[in-house]
Amino acid sequence: MTTLPWAEAGWWEAATGWIAEQLAHAGLTLAGPIEQPHVRPWSTVLRVPASDGVLYFKATAPVLAHEPALTAALARWRPDCMPELLAADPARGWLPMRDSGVPLRRLVRADGHLGRWQAVLPLYAEVQMQMAERLPELLRLGALDRRLARLPGEYRRLLDDEPSLLIDQPEGLSRAACAQLRALAPRLASDCRRLAEFGLPETLHHDDFHDGNIFIRGARCTFTDWGESCAAHPFFSTLVMLRGAAYTLKLAPSAPEVQALRDSYLEPWERLAPRPALREACALAERLGMVCRALTWHRVVVVLDEPARSQNAEAVPGWLGDFLESVNLQ
Numbered sequence: 001m002t003t004l005p006w007a008e009a010g011w012w013e014a015a016t017g018w019i020a021e022q023l024a025h026a027g028l029t030l031a032g033p034i035e036q037p038h039v040r041p042w043s044t045v046l047r048v049p050a051s052d053g054v055l056y057f058k059a060t061a062p063v064l065a066h067e068p069a070l071t072a073a074l075a076r077w078r079p080d081c082m083p084e085l086l087a088a089d090p091a092r093g094w095l096p097m098r099d100s101g102v103p104l105r106r107l108v109r110a111d112g113h114l115g116r117w118q119a120v121l122p123l124y125a126e127v128q129m130q131m132a133e134r135l136p137e138l139l140r141l142g143a144l145d146r147r148l149a150r151l152p153g154e155y156r157r158l159l160d161d162e163p164s165l166l167i168d169q170p171e172g173l174s175r176a177a178c179a180q181l182r183a184l185a186p187r188l189a190s191d192c193r194r195l196a197e198f199g200l201p202e203t204l205h206h207d208d209f210h211d212g213n214i215f216i217r218g219a220r221c222t223f224t225d226w227g228e229s230c231a232a233h234p235f236f237s238t239l240v241m242l243r244g245a246a247y248t249l250k251l252a253p254s255a256p257e258v259q260a261l262r263d264s265y266l267e268p269w270e271r272l273a274p275r276p277a278l279r280e281a282c283a284l285a286e287r288l289g290m291v292c293r294a295l296t297w298h299r300v301v302v303v304l305d306e307p308a309r310s311q312n313a314e315a316v317p318g319w320l321g322d323f324l325e326s327v328n329l330q
Contacts, residue, residue: 004041004061004305005059005061005062005092005093006039006044006059015046015057015059015094016034016046018089018094019034019046019048019057019096022086022087022096023048023050023051023055023086025086025087026086028050028051028052029050029051030048030049030050030051031049031050031051032049033049034046034047034048034049034057035047041061041300041304041305041308041312042060042061042063042064042227042300042304043058043059043060043061043064043067043227044058044059045057045058045059046058046059048096053098053099054099055086055096055097055098055099056096056097056098056099057094057095057096057097058094058095058096058097059092059093059094059095060093060095060227061093061303062093062303063299063300063303064093064227064228064300065090065093065142066090066141066142066143066227067093067095067226067227068088068089068090068093068094068095069088069090069141069142070138070141070142070143070226070229071083071085071088071095071226072085072088072090072095073137073141074204074226077130077131077134078127078130080220081123081127081220081221081222081223082222082223083095083097083098083100083222083224084097084098084100084222085097085098086098099217100215100217100222100224101215101216101217101218101220101222102215102216102217103211103212103214103215103216104116104117104120104211104212104214104215104216104221105210105211105212105244105248107216108211108245108248108249109248109249112249113249113257114245114249114257114258114260114261116216117211117245117261117264118261118264119221120214120221121241121261121264121265122264122265122267122268123221124206124209124223124237124265125234125265125266125267125268125269126268127204127223128203128204128205128234128237129201129203129268129269131203131204132201132202132203132204132234134204135201135202135203135231138203138204138229138231139231143204143229143230143231144207144228144229144230144231144232144295144296144299145230145231146205146207146230146231146232146236146292146295147202147231147232147233148192148193148195148196148202148232148233148288149192149196151188151192151288151291151292152185152188152189152192154291154295155185155188155291155295156185158291158294158295158298158316158320159178159181159182159185161298161302162178164298164301164302164313164316164317165178165316165317165320166313166314166316166317171313171314171317171318172314172317173317173320173321177321177324180324181320181323181324184324184327187327188288188291191284191287191288192288194284195233195281195284195285195288198273198277198278198280198281199272199273200233200234200235200269200272200273200281201234202231202232202233202234203231203232203234204229204230204231204234205229205230205231205232205233205234205236205237205292206223206225206226206228206229206237207228207229207230207232207236207237207240207292207293207296208225208228208240208296209223209237209240209241209244210240210241210243210244210245211244211245211248212244213225228296230292230296232292233285233288233289234269234285235281235282235285235286235289236285236286236288236289236292237265237289238262238265238282238285238286238289239285239286239289239290239293240289240293241261241265242258242261242262242286245258245261246258262279262282263275263279266278266279266282286326287323287326287327290319290320290322290323290326291319291320291323293319294315294316294318294319294320294323297312297315297316297319298316300312301313301315301316
């Protein structure tokens with residue numbers, strides 16, 4: 001079994017030594033002990049008190065090791081809303097960055113309403129529009145390839161991995177549900193073609209775009225955690241975005257204030273298509289985005305050691321089950 005880098009002997013010494021070197025290059029010094037507040041099977045984060053404020057150091061597992069190079073490129077292209085980096089070591093999956101502020105989720109809960117999203121979503125849409133021109137570069141940097149032309153083949157390959165579907169297990173799919181999902185393969189391919197016909201450019205898609213990965217510091221908004229990002233249809237991002245926004249305030253996804261967020265996101269795209277067409281495309285993309293989300297989880301889960309693999313395995317059949325339900329509800 002593969003050991004996660006931060007569990008290997010000598011990793012802490014190597015990582016903290018490298019952090020000290022990067023601080024010195026920036027004219028900074030450590031102002032206290034380095035802590036490790038966040039550990040997941042796919043990444044870990046260290047808190048680094050420095051002479052001019054708190055920094056954070058993120059290390060990614062090999063399955064998502066493209067994140068440092070991709071984040072560094074995004075920070076060059078859009079320094080106004082991407083993490084402020086001290087350095088990046090793509091070979092080791094290391095990324096030190098300045099404190100980005102307060103999670104949007106915390107502010108939304110304190111406000112009791114979704115108003116702060118209104119400034120965030122047009123900014124994210126503008127980033128996506130700009131990144132459409134850099135699609136080949138995003139792919140070279142390691143963004144997961146979930147373009148519409150590829151999605152049907154990826155879907156079929158996912159369904160062929162029956163152990164990952166947890167068939168007839170408590171948190172898995174029933175055999176009947178698996179058969180229905182296989183029968184939906186032509187429908188999914190048709191829906192991909194239909195979505196492409198709206199003419200919206202494929203671009204950068206943050207496959208975990210929720211209010212815990214968006215940070216606010218004063219007037220600055222920072223989009224973080226790009227390890228699961230894809231080259232895909234832009235509207236795939238609305239799936240987690242809208243669900244997450246609703247979850248934070250315990251709202252129904254169909255609540256008017258949640259749907260208003262969708263329209264705030266769509267507004268910049270009205271340069272390319274009228275709003276009714278955009279809403280239709282968005283509904284279709286949300287459903288196909290469930291398959292994209294299942295594929296992302298599958299990529300991560302299949303390389304995890306136990307017990308982490310079993311602890312996270314339900315995500316793959318869970319998203320496929322949501323996809324099946326969404327089709328059946330039509």
